Amino acid sequence: MTREGARAHVLGAIKEHLAVAHAGESPPEASQVDSCGVGRPVLPDDVQGRAVRFKSVLESVGGYVTIVPDRIQAAIALQHIVTTRGIRRLAISDDNLATDLAASLSEVEIVGADSRDALLESDGGLSGAQWGIAETGSLVLSSDNERHRLVSLLPTVHVALLRATRILGGLDEALRRVAGGDPEALPRAVTFVTGPSRTADIELTLVVGVHGPKELHVIVLQEELA
Amino acid sequence: MSEFTPQRFRQQADDALHDEVLRSALRRATGLFGDRRKAAIAEVPEWEALRERGRVIKENVLFHLDRYLEQFESNARRQGIQVHWARDAKEACDLIVDLAASAGARTVVKSKSMTTEEVHLNAALERAEIDPVETDLGEWIIQLAGEVPSHIIVPAIHKTKAQIAELFTEKVGLAPTDDEKKLTECARGILRSCFVTADVGISGANFCIAETGSILLVENEGNIRMTTSLPRVHIALAGIEKVIPTIDDLAVFLRLLPRSGTGQHLTTYQSLISGPRRTGDEEGPEEVHIVLLDNGRSAMLREHVTRQSLACIRCGACLNACPVYQQIGGHAYGSVYPGPIGAVITPQLQGAKKASQLPYASSLCGACREVCPVKIDIPELLLHLRSCIADKSPVPGAPNDIPSRPWPERAGFRVWAWWWSGPKRYALSSWIAGAVMRRPWLRWLLPVGGWTASRDLRTPATRSFRALWRDSLAEERDNDA
Numbered sequence: 001m002t003r004e005g006a007r008a009h010v011l012g013a014i015k016e017h018l019a020v021a022h023a024g025e026s027p028p029e030a031s032q033v034d035s036c037g038v039g040r041p042v043l044p045d046d047v048q049g050r051a052v053r054f055k056s057v058l059e060s061v062g063g064y065v066t067i068v069p070d071r072i073q074a075a076i077a078l079q080h081i082v083t084t085r086g087i088r089r090l091a092i093s094d095d096n097l098a099t100d101l102a103a104s105l106s107e108v109e110i111v112g113a114d115s116r117d118a119l120l121e122s123d124g125g126l127s128g129a130q131w132g133i134a135e136t137g138s139l140v141l142s143s144d145n146e147r148h149r150l151v152s153l154l155p156t157v158h159v160a161l162l163r164a165t166r167i168l169g170g171l172d173e174a175l176r177r178v179a180g181g182d183p184e185a186l187p188r189a190v191t192f193v194t195g196p197s198r199t200a201d202i203e204l205t206l207v208v209g210v211h212g213p214k215e216l217h218v219i220v221l222q223e224e225l226a
Numbered sequence: 227m228s229e230f231t232p233q234r235f236r237q238q239a240d241d242a243l244h245d246e247v248l249r250s251a252l253r254r255a256t257g258l259f260g261d262r263r264k265a266a267i268a269e270v271p272e273w274e275a276l277r278e279r280g281r282v283i284k285e286n287v288l289f290h291l292d293r294y295l296e297q298f299e300s301n302a303r304r305q306g307i308q309v310h311w312a313r314d315a316k317e318a319c320d321l322i323v324d325l326a327a328s329a330g331a332r333t334v335v336k337s338k339s340m341t342t343e344e345v346h347l348n349a350a351l352e353r354a355e356i357d358p359v360e361t362d363l364g365e366w367i368i369q370l371a372g373e374v375p376s377h378i379i380v381p382a383i384h385k386t387k388a389q390i391a392e393l394f395t396e397k398v399g400l401a402p403t404d405d406e407k408k409l410t411e412c413a414r415g416i417l418r419s420c421f422v423t424a425d426v427g428i429s430g431a432n433f434c435i436a437e438t439g440s441i442l443l444v445e446n447e448g449n450i451r452m453t454t455s456l457p458r459v460h461i462a463l464a465g466i467e468k469v470i471p472t473i474d475d476l477a478v479f480l481r482l483l484p485r486s487g488t489g490q491h492l493t494t495y496q497s498l499i500s501g502p503r504r505t506g507d508e509e510g511p512e513e514v515h516i517v518l519l520d521n522g523r524s525a526m527l528r529e530h531v532t533r534q535s536l537a538c539i540r541c542g543a544c545l546n547a548c549p550v551y552q553q554i555g556g557h558a559y560g561s562v563y564p565g566p567i568g569a570v571i572t573p574q575l576q577g578a579k580k581a582s583q584l585p586y587a588s589s590l591c592g593a594c595r596e597v598c599p600v601k602i603d604i605p606e607l608l609l610h611l612r613s614c615i616a617d618k619s620p621v622p623g624a625p626n627d628i629p630s631r632p633w634p635e636r637a638g639f640r641v642w643a644w645w646w647s648g649p650k651r652y653a654l655s656s657w658i659a660g661a662v663m664r665r666p667w668l669r670w671l672l673p674v675g676g677w678t679a680s681r682d683l684r685t686p687a688t689r690s691f692r693a694l695w696r697d698s699l700a701e702e703r704d705n706d707a
Contacts (some may be wrong), residue, residue: 197494
């Protein structure tokens with residue numbers, strides 16, 4: 001059977017069986033409820049409150065979150081992570097803030113994220129994050145804005161920079177923001193990250209860092225940028 | 227790979243019951259997941275409303291599945307995803323082998339996918355001399371051991387750490403260890419080199435979103451991100467039931483699935499994929515393919531009762547909650563899909579003859595229905611399939627291949643049905659039963675020694691319920707009079 005034949009066959013079979021269902025059943029009641037808000041917890045509606053909630057939820061699954069007032073403090077926090085984790089080679093994405101902050105670091109080699117080999121040999125990866133989600137403590141990485149698909153995945157430690165004003169409330173809001181009012185033109189890859197890579201496949205014992213990063217650090221910047 | 231089959235359910239269940247290592251692992255795992263699930267849903271005040279919403283979305287989408295699939299297909303194509311269709315397992319395997327071969331693949335990396343297990347994709351790839359490498363840690367362990375998964379979420383739940391360590395020593399030369407961190411680190415190192423060299427990555431899909439033409443994958447380890455980001459070609463295999471209408475609906479399922487599966491509020495990673503790399507991009511695969519698989523699913527759409535089988539989001543909650551699964555584990559079912567949901571899906575996919583014992587592997591306690599995040603009425607489905615098997619009526623989606631029960635059994639049930647359909651005959655038989663059961667020594671005459679040897683039957687009351695009812699009605703009449 002040809003490939004086009006398979007399509008016609010599958011769709012034809014579905015239509016044929018559904019025709020029987022449609023003849024004998026009344027259609028399921030279309031829901032009156034909007035899918036969006038169902039099951040969303042009560043969330044703070046101010047920037048500071050959302051940042052605090054983001055931090056506590058992400059830390060409950062093993063992430064590290066530092067909330068800093070401005071860029072200078074962010075650079076200090078980043079240097080602290082690099083020094084205490086013994087990062088010798090840090091790969092950075094093409095995010096402007098990441099590039100700026102990385103320039104101020106000392107005692108670490110900085111490499112771009114364009115070479116896969118360089119990424120595989122880096123013990124740290126630095127990226128921005130397009131949004132945060134207060135409900136789940138998640139980062140949202142969108143491929144339209146930044147090249148960070150691999151820099152957030154391959155190095156042992158992932159450090160992400162997130163602006164407090166970009167922390168949204170619920171998961172549903174984040175998905176809507178990703179769709180950006182045009183669901184037919186989504187970024188080709190959107191990744192939601194909530195903590196370090198983990199597994200419990202051996203006797204259900206939690207081990208972090210199975211394939212992805214062993215540590216996730218998020219620096220939340222409160223500064224409003226012009 | 228394995229000798230487990232649904233036909234041999236009884237023997238396999240018996241073997242499992244005598245495997246103390248397996249049973250203690252199962253007790254631990256199912257208990258732990260059950261507790262975590264309870265804690266995770268307790269933080270959602272609207273949990274019941276959320277389940278209802280999940281059920282309604284699935285019910286609607288399945289009732290108009292052709293439309294949503296066509297919408298998904300056209301949106302996915304517009305984004306540059308190549309959409310393929312497969313009527314059955316063989317067609318899906320042929321398609322994927324062809325795609326992998328034309329990408330020049332010698333090695334493919336795979337992330338955990340029940341659907342690829344269902345079509346036995348690995349065997350097909352191996353026949354074409356393409357080496358499939360499972361990259362989920364649990365799946366990799368059982369691939370090394372030459373076994374099959376025994377749980378939807380934790381495939382190697384049946385293996386102890388000591389067994390896994392021994393396996394790693396034998397197969398990949400790891401020095402003996404009893405540290406799960408070292409075992410994980412060893413897998414990380416070996417699989418990294420596979421990710422980097424593989425030409426093709428093969429995944430499943432948790433959800434296909436019709437309005438955007440995207441697929442969504444959930445995971446904790448990061449191997450799905452690797453599989454879908456590093457190789458030049460990404461192929462996803464998805465059952466036709468995986469489509470959901472909108473991105474808003476996705477929020478509902480992302481709140482339901484991880485809590486029900488592992489008791490997490492969200493798994494570590496979700497990958498929302500809407501196409502291959504575009505001009506100017508430097509990351510991601512050059513080609514993204516989606517194979518939409520029927521393999522017996524479309525026939526389940528015909529009736530309301532069977533259609534709900536397709537609402538399953540593969541969380542595994544019904545396995546952990548099932549008192550039968552808790553005792554025998556996944557292998558006994560002899561199917562890729564074990565537990566209560568497996569007992570209803572397998573006969574519909576493989577034929578009622580092959581899997582005629584599975585719908586009986588349940589006490590109909592309803593624990594599966596209680597925990598199901600999309601409220602599938604599994605006990606109703608089990609009863610429906612039992613009645614199909616007893617009546618020899620066709621199970622939708624499966625060949626009509628059920629053998630008749632032996633004639634003495636059929637005749638016996640017919641006589642019994644006639645006898646109990648008259649009130650006098652019913653009263654007579656319950657009088658006889660009462661008389662026998664009030665004389666304990668008579669019980670030993672009954673041909674149920676195995677049952678009565680370890681259990682005392684309750685002695686029936688001297689007067690039956692029917693007699694008491696008659697009396698109370700008479701009393702009421704007297705009072706009224």
